Amino acid sequence: MGTLTKRDLVVHISNETHLPQAQVHQVVQLTLDSITDALARSENVELRNFGVLEVRLTKPRVGRNPNKPESSFTIPARATVKFKPGKIMRERVLKLSAAMKKAGGKVNVAVKEVAKAAPKAAAKAKAPKKP
Secondary structure, three states: OOOOOHHHHHHHHHHHHOOOHHHHHHHHHHHHHHHHHHHHOOOOEEEOOOEEEEEEEOOOEEEEEOOEEEEEEEEOOOEEEEEEEOHHHHHHHHHHHHHHHHOOOOHHHHHHHHHHHHHHHHHHHHOOOOO
16 A cells, blocks of 8 residues: 655646646645645635545543553643545545455455446546436
8 A cells, every 4th residue: 555645646747737847846835835824724625526624623631641541631622624525535435445345454456446447437427418
């Protein structure tokens, strides 16, 4: 199971659009900066078909040191970012979880299985409906 980095994203977009990587990197960085700035202003960020990022305030709670369970301290309330996936992402991840169950928890096998089904589903979604 791999990790998608910002660099991977820039290279992929550059290859798809045939734009220079430096230009793509600047656009990706400006996008991420804009999202961060909006969240810092306590604004929700809604990206259709991807998801919603929203700032939430956690409640204060009691924490304990596992090495000294008799001592406790208060963890103060703080602002955190919550992500709610959009419909398309949620559906695709659900397909992955079903494939992982079928593959016995093996992620790489499940990803390949879902990847095979994705082009068929996309073509089906783009096909015009018959009257």
